[in-house]
Amino acid sequence: MNAAYVARQALAYLVLLVLTFLICFPLIWALSTSLKPPKDVMATPPRVIPLEVTLANYRNLITGKQQYFRADQSYVPTTAAPQYFTSWFANSVVVSLGSTCISIVISTLAAYSITRFRYWGRRIIPYFSLLGYMIPSIILVFPLFLVMAEFRLTNSLWSLTFGYVSITLPFCMWLLWAFFRGIPIELEEAAMIDGAGRLRVFVDIVLPSALPGIIAAAIFSLIVSWNDYLFARVFINSIENLPLTVGVMHFFEGVHVDWGLMMASAVLMTLPMALLFMLMQRHLVAGFGAGAVKG
């Protein structure tokens, strides 16, 4: 181990430390603020470790109790929004899971078909689907809104579900297409000779082999739909149908901004995705890796 090596390592760790801090600080600050009583939120000097820890913000969000604080630090009930938090959360869960399920089922079948059957256009479909994914959402959202309006789906969770499918499906299909191409066809042929029909081969052999890719696609789809703001903002206009992302904006109420509730919501919003990531990390790397290298 020479000096140059040590210096390089030290520099690498320094860069990583700075990056880690930049990424983690907002999360830590949100967690810290969510645990402070209202009077400490704007206290100077700011403190990362709260002087006094309270779970009141979380309790209020979950029980839907309405209370705000005034300049004199006392709690008052307001017309605003914590009573909707649980519905928003449920909406987010339903819409994310729903759109992910639809995306994964369709994209898995589509990708399998493109890689295994011969028909016109099967070579260009994946590239076109990726092209679609490259168009910014802001351009897609208004035409999509008109489509939803045509089907009388606006202001419903369906509009969000289908809206998210329209964004996530092309990318999931492209990812799985790359993945299926890496699965040797001999595996399927061997299973067919073993006596399995096409469907059985798909379920017994293809799906398990593609599982890392499917998990990667599902996580991608969940994240996109869970974090979306734009579509929800445009498609939904009644407060009880909002997902979390747009819902928590209601904590900005005129001059009142309830930072405690905001940050508690932020923490609760981040938690499911963070947990999912931690559980699925291994598959995610395998999924993207395999797709990229073999595709």
Add this chain to the structure above:
Amino acid sequence: MTIRLEHICKNFGAVEVLKDIHLEFPEREFITLVGPSGCGKSTLLRILAGLESASSGAIYRDAQTVSDLAPGKRDIAMVFQSYALYPHMNVFRNIAYGLKVRGTPADETERRVHEVAKVLEIEHLLDRKPKALSGGQRQRVALGRAMVRKPWLFLMDEPLSNLDAKLRATMRGELKRFHLRLETTTVYVTHDQLEAMTMSDKIAVMDGGVVQQYATPEEVYNRPANVFVAGFIGSPPMNFLAGAAITGNTVSLDCGGTRSTIAVSPLPAAGSREVVLGVRPQDLEVFDTAREHSLAAEVSLVQLVGSEKLIDLNYATSGRISAQVKADSRLAAGQKVWVGFDPAKLHLFEPASGRNLALAERA
């Protein structure tokens, strides 16, 4: 159960991969389809398996056609070059899959998998996933998966080509032993003529989508049907000498303007007739003094290959020929020698068609 292929043709777009193939595989025999890559041997095997459909022609199992049956309904087994083991299943489930699909009861599946695993000496590996196995072990699992269903026909697509040379030699013997033990008709595809020669009851030598010769290994080696078969089978490859002719009952060779008589002709001709002369390096004798009916040549390269030496020789102005001699031979590059031909070991081919004259005349 005999398998008959009749008029099998296969086109991929405009490319004719198989041209009117007729073959019959007798029961219990080990048949090898051998040929260079692109000769259509793998395609033919896939048609037999039902993974590919023939453009025309039919496959019969005894009197019944099986051409329209799905691969799973043909009750055959196939070993792939890549082994194609199911990566997410352990060895037991890999072997048992075919039985499971066919609804075999669990206790019988268990018994048969263990039986096969015992024969293949892989019982201790049953819990492992394919990625934790060595090449040879994967090969055995693939064999086990094929054997467990007791099919009436084994298809093997270059199953040894992913193994290193030493293991390949071992597995060659083992495959042959399994075949003798199971007595299941086997169709084996390879590009390696040595595998074809050592393992087969019969060899179908293929080139350009056509079966060039279908016969026993001895027949293919000793009486190749044409120049292609003669050049493909045998190692080191056969010498082909152009400019040879049979005149009466002698074979002579064009040595830059002068003709030297090199042997008594095995096939005397009335008058004179041009031929392509084929002779295996093993069938040549190299002398350091002139003899009757020998060809003057000069040693250009000597290669020791274990028990033999392979000698490259130049004769006349541009003729080349190689001979195999004993390893204790003292020949050295630059030395002047005389090559002797054994009339019984000469192969004479028609220059235009490449057909073996001996066989053509007999037919």
